Amino acid sequence: xxxxxxxxxxxxxxxxxxxxxxxxxxxxxxxxxxxxxxxxxxxxxxxxxxxxxxxxxxxxxxxxxxxxxxxxxxxxxxxxxxxxxxxxxxxxxxxxxxxxxxxxxxxxxxxxxx
Amino acid sequence: xxxxxxxxxxxxxxxxxxxxxxxxxxxxxxxxxxxxxxxxxxxxxxxxxxxxxxxxxxxxxxxxxxxxxxxxxxxxxxxxxxxxxxxxxxxxxxxxxxxxxxxxxxxxxxxxxx
Numbered sequence: 070x071x072x073x074x075x076x077x078x079x080x081x082x083x084x085x086x087x088x089x090x091x092x093x094x095x096x097x098x099x100x101x102x103x104x105x106x107x108x109x110x111x112x113x114x115x116x117x118x119x120x121x122x123x124x125x126x127x128x129x130x131x132x133x134x135x136x137x138x139x140x141x142x143x144x145x146x147x148x149x150x151x152x153x154x155x156x157x158x159x160x161x162x163x164x165x166x167x168x169x170x171x172x173x174x175x176x177x178x179x180x181x182x183x
Numbered sequence: 184x185x186x187x188x189x190x191x192x193x194x195x196x197x198x199x200x201x202x203x204x205x206x207x208x209x210x211x212x213x214x215x216x217x218x219x220x221x222x223x224x225x226x227x228x229x230x231x232x233x234x235x236x237x238x239x240x241x242x243x244x245x246x247x248x249x250x251x252x253x254x255x256x257x258x259x260x261x262x263x264x265x266x267x268x269x270x271x272x273x274x275x276x277x278x279x280x281x282x283x284x285x286x287x288x289x290x291x292x293x294x295x296x297x
Contacts, residue, residue: 102284111187112274112287125284157226171218172285174228 072096075160075175082150083183090145090178092160099165101143102172103135106157118143150182185210185279187288195294196265203250204260204291206275216278217258218285219249223271231273234258262293270295 073094082088092101103115117125118137132154134146143160157179161172186209196202208217219231234242234249242249250259262269272292276285 109289111289112276112285114284114286117284159226159228161228171230171233173230174220177226179226 073160073162073173073175075158075178077178078176079179079181081181081183082147084150084152086150087146087148089147090158090160090180092143092145092175094141094160094162094173094175096162096173097164098162098173099140100163101137101140102161102163103143103145104159104161104174106159106177108156112159116145147180150180152182155180155182185212185215185277185286187275187277187286189273189275189288189291191291192289193292193294195296196262196269198267198295198297199264201261201263202265202293204262204273204275204293206258206260206288208256208258208275208277210256210277210279212279217249217251218276218278219247219258219260220274220276220287221269221271222274222290228274232260265295267295267297269293 076091099120101118105113114127115129116135121137132149136144157177159177160175163172164170188207215236217234220228222228232242232244232247232249234251241251246263248261272290274290275288
């Protein structure tokens with residue numbers, strides 16, 4: 070069982086909808102990440118939070134809005150998405166920023182924009 | 184810029200045989216870490232093995248070993264005694280920039296034949 074939990078697992082939304090993805094970890098980690106995995110493309114880092122502070126925004130469009138209220142929770146708010154935003158969105162966490170440790174991933178939310 | 188290349192989009196291996204998944208990388212950072220992840224159809228990215236750029240010995244974890252050739256900038260994953268449950272996507276990734284951001288390769292789909 071993964072230590073990083075993502076909900077929902079599947080989401081279908083229209084282009085005018087507003088929805089949020091949730092990620093939760095109780096591993097005591099201080100860094101959390103959002104990745105996008107599109108078909109036939111490498112995983113793309115979207116956002117990084119370290120101790121609740123955003124440290125990286127990898128040129129992500131503003132229709133994706135992250136929120137990190139505490140070290141255990143990370144949200145990705147979605148609004149006016151495009152069909153090309155359909156992908157698997159993976160959340161990850163790691164014990165610390167800059168250490169030789171692996172990131173732990175959730176099972177992802179498979180998003181379909183119609 | 185950092186880059187990870189996995190040249191094998193798909194591979195077959197007979198059950199109980201060994202298989203090598205290729206990974207080459209490009210970085211100008213003297214310190215970096217290399218990771219391999221497994222992604223089954225459920226979507227979760229499962230950490231397999233880690234190799235630090237200054238590690239003298241190749242990493243091993245059970246049936247997984249990493250053939251690290253620093254001069255060639257390659258970090259191939261070797262899976263011994265393949266099992267049916269090894270069928271999945273495998274991603275090579277590199278940590279860089281003194282943070283814990285991972286750059287991923289395009290992945291290799293491994294299919295184990297009974």
